[in-house]
Amino acid sequence: MFTPAELLEINTLLVPENKIVILTHYNPDGDAIGSSLGLKHYLKAKGIHAEVIVPNDFPKFLKWMPEAKKIFIAEYKRKMASDLIHEADVIFCLDFNSPSRIGLLGDWLTHARGKKILIDHHQQPEAFDFVYSDTVIPATCQMIYHFIEAMGDEKLVDKDVAECLYTGIMTDTGGFRFRSTSATTHRIVANLIEKGADPAVITSNTWDTNTVSRLHLLALILGRIQVARDGKVAILYLTREELKEYGFQKGDTEGFVNYGLSIIGVKMAAFFMEDLYDDFIKISFRSKDDMDVNQFSRKYFSGGGHINAAGGKSNESLPETIETFKSRIEGEENL
CATH class of the missing domain: 3.90.1640.10 (inorganic pyrophosphatase (n-terminal core))
Structure with missing residues (x-):
């Protein structure tokens, strides 16, 4: 104070x-x-x-x-x-x-x-x-x-x-x-x-304000959610084309990353989304316990936030960004 x-x-x-x-x-x-x-x-x-x-x-x-x-x-x-x-x-x-x-x-x-x-x-x-x-x-x-x-x-x-x-x-x-x-x-x-x-x-x-576009996008990402690091990391993503196809509106993807963190055994979730207009990837990180996604995001993805909730970005393509993320989490001891 x-x-x-x-x-x-x-x-x-x-x-x-x-x-x-x-x-x-x-x-x-x-x-x-x-x-x-x-x-x-x-x-x-x-x-x-x-x-x-x-x-x-x-x-x-x-x-x-x-x-x-x-x-x-x-x-x-x-x-x-x-x-x-x-x-x-x-x-x-x-x-x-x-x-x-x-x-x-x-x-x-x-x-x-x-x-x-x-x-x-x-x-x-x-x-x-x-x-x-x-x-x-x-x-x-x-x-x-x-x-x-x-x-x-x-x-x-x-x-x-x-x-x-x-x-x-x-x-x-x-x-x-x-x-x-x-x-x-x-x-x-x-x-x-x-x-x-x-x-x-x-x-x-x-x-209680879901739009049809939000529910379509949620169904899409949940249908292809990935896990890595022996089930300790969840990966979700959306492409620009998918956002356009389902009529994305600001706020539609709010909270999506938390679905990854709700999986049994997952300590870290990452949600990757192509920006609708510019060539970069928006990233949301969430974690449990002592997995510090703030430091992780600062170190690798030009971001930051809190220990258990942070954001970042990448100028690589979406597939490249996800591969880079997978390689970075291999060195994380707290997972």
Whole structure:
């Protein structure tokens, strides 16, 4: 958490006359959108206006959250987003550890004059004016709750704040299944429910939103899933042609990698997908126990994330990328 002195200084910055923006990472997920909107609604309850800016569009299954449709998507409103960032007095940086993780917003952030406040749970954060980094906490949304508590404002957590923070915690813990989910996490979730978050409604709005294209793609990859390293590694993949054939929409492949990790005996799952427009491969890694996919992805696939959940990319073809992956996992002692 921020030090008491830092909290006092941040409190002096959070005044109605200051221009405040909230930024999060490229390809925003539930934790990114939930923490950004949760913080926005908290500031609103304090009488402070803030704008949320994301680098690119986010999945439809997250757009039910209060004021999600008011988020500025920089790829569609580039000049407006740039002006907001450069004119801001305070810039909250949520759920990313480096300007390189926020796409076209990164350069604008680096050159912005406003005070930069980082709240993030990824490893190896870069320098910001204020840094609250904790890699043990499973979701940035939980960190936003701790921040609100530290500011002495828990009473300002209303239904809008609660719904957004609950959504981010739920999605980033895999429905409270991941090892990083703590007793503290559950206590916070209980508080959010008391503040108005309805688990049944949130779960339905977020996860009961399958499209026909998503189910076709899921059936396709499950029908040809591969295992390697004596059944300890699962491999899933999709080609660009398959995405086009089944009418892929943003968010359709969310959570696919977890199906690989659900196989008995599997300690690591990797999902490879050709980008729809550019010649590179997007990679999602998940793992169990002490298999560190964050370090694995950083070392071999220009990525990173958490010990048990990370992303990466490859400029090789899809078959070459999968073969490279298979060769790399042969040297992993924790599998």
